[in-house]
Amino acid sequence: MPPQADRVLPDRLLFYCRPGFEADMASEITAQAEALGWIGRAEGQAQSGFVQFVALEDRPINEFHRDLLLARLIFARQSLVALPPLTMSRDDRLAPIVEQVVAAGWSFEAVWHETPDTNEGKALAGLIKALTRPLESALRKRGGLRRKAGGRRLHLFWTDGDCVQLGMSFPGNRSELPGGIRRLRFPKGAPSRSTLKLEEAWHEFIPRDEWEIRLAEGMQAADLGAAPGGWTWQLVERGMHVFAIDNGPIDKMLLATGMVEHLREDGFVWEPPQRLDWLVCDIVDKPARVTAMMLRWLERRWCREAVFNLKLPMKRRWQEVTRCLLMLQEGLDQAGVTVELRCRHLYHDREEVTVHVRLLD
Structure with missing residues (x-):
């Protein structure tokens, strides 16, 4: 683990939602924050498919995450403790990600790559596939990925080919579905998609x-x-x-x-x-x-x-x-x-x- 002075601490929560519902997600999180005594601002760009709550006080953000149960939220598909977005050079995407994980002192049992539920997000599938194995190998060498890490999961939330945000989820207060989306197959014989x-x-x-x-x-x-x-x-x-x-x-x-x-x-x-x-x-x-x-x-x-x-x-x-x-x-x-x-x-x-x-x- 890096010295305390060199650590990168999470200062926000990251929520996935349906594109077009960012304002509703932000209103819900703001209301929940006020009820739980947290000061911060909820940020979400229209049609982006996600919202961030940035804490404006010197308290561990994971305390807010622990009290804010995903199952009791209405508009959130996923809830993560997150670091600030990371912008990378397309010549080397892996090193900045690994260094941020090491600087945060985080370790995980699994790595999930996710994108917003948008056409732009879906277009990143090829890049993500190419990066998955090399990144996991690099994280293992640095101690960021190991067999026993309390069930913690690293989420790499890609919003562009050179922009990713690192988030962490915990068992019992997260969606176990990629992107928080339950994809069901339309059953043969059903009279409507409803x-x-x-x-x-x-x-x-x-x-x-x-x-x-x-x-x-x-x-x-x-x-x-x-x-x-x-x-x-x-x-x-x-x-x-x-x-x-x-x-x-x-x-x-x-x-x-x-x-x-x-x-x-x-x-x-x-x-x-x-x-x-x-x-x-x-x-x-x-x-x-x-x-x-x-x-x-x-x-x-x-x-x-x-x-x-x-x-x-x-x-x-x-x-x-x-x-x-x-x-x-x-x-x-x-x-x-x-x-x-x-x-x-x-x-x-x-x-x-x-x-x-x-x-x-």
């Missing part, structure tokens, strides 16, 4: 070892705004019986399974005949109206778990999301309903966020 939203939501909100219990065959579910049946298809694939509520048509193959009862009714006013295991909803409407409908379902305990999307406005999306979540949480508290509530902007979402609620009583 099916991937619900599949990703299950991966995000329900531990895989609980699927057989919480997404079990024989359960009953409702899909509000079901047409043409993308979300209903996921429920049927898990062996659930589904009330598909929509005035529009449902896929004929789905109806032929005998697992779906299609009711041509308004999802905002329909009531289930008995308590259901699941409610899912991807209705295109104002987020406050959808939230009010979800609150009515949950207050009356008409379902045990729910996944629903909130379509966001073009501006002040963070503010609208927090307003809806606060309305939902306060309403449930007043009704004496205890829940587990999470909200994430998933990869297969676009101008929306996905909310999961599980009743705990």
Whole structure:
């Protein structure tokens, strides 16, 4: 480890997000920083796909990272403790990276090369492939890459061929997916690509070892705004019986399974005949109206778990999301309903966020 005077200390956090949502990510991090007593500034260029929070006080930034759980953030795909961006000569990209790792005193068990989720980022794939093995070899020789390093991972975030930012992630507070992106294959037979939203939501909100219990065959579910049946298809694939509520048509193959009862009714006013295991909803409407409908379902305990999307406005999306979540949480508290509530902007979402609620009583 280099002498303390020569060390390069991390002074910021780096967050990946969907391009176009940098302002929302910055607003969220700023609010979280204020709540946790941190002074700093959130910086993010429009359509860049990432945001940085630069600390403006003399405290170890990893303390903020430890308290800021990625799973509780809405717009972040990945969360890293980071060093300032590094600009290199294209004649020698490896040496500056290795020297910064050594100067930081960091060591890792793995190295991940990542880019923003943009066309410019994807164009760097060839360069990254060429650098991967030589860089890992150089890091091993200098002690930066070793077999046991507490599960720490080095992330090289490439924004250009001569610009990279070094970040570090820790087990338990990071995405285990490259770029924080869960890429799912469109299933054969599903009637619409929206099916991937619900599949990703299950991966995000329900531990895989609980699927057989919480997404079990024989359960009953409702899909509000079901047409043409993308979300209903996921429920049927898990062996659930589904009330598909929509005035529009449902896929004929789905109806032929005998697992779906299609009711041509308004999802905002329909009531289930008995308590259901699941409610899912991807209705295109104002987020406050959808939230009010979800609150009515949950207050009356008409379902045990729910996944629903909130379509966001073009501006002040963070503010609208927090307003809806606060309305939902306060309403449930007043009704004496205890829940587990999470909200994430998933990869297969676009101008929306996905909310999961599980009743705990």
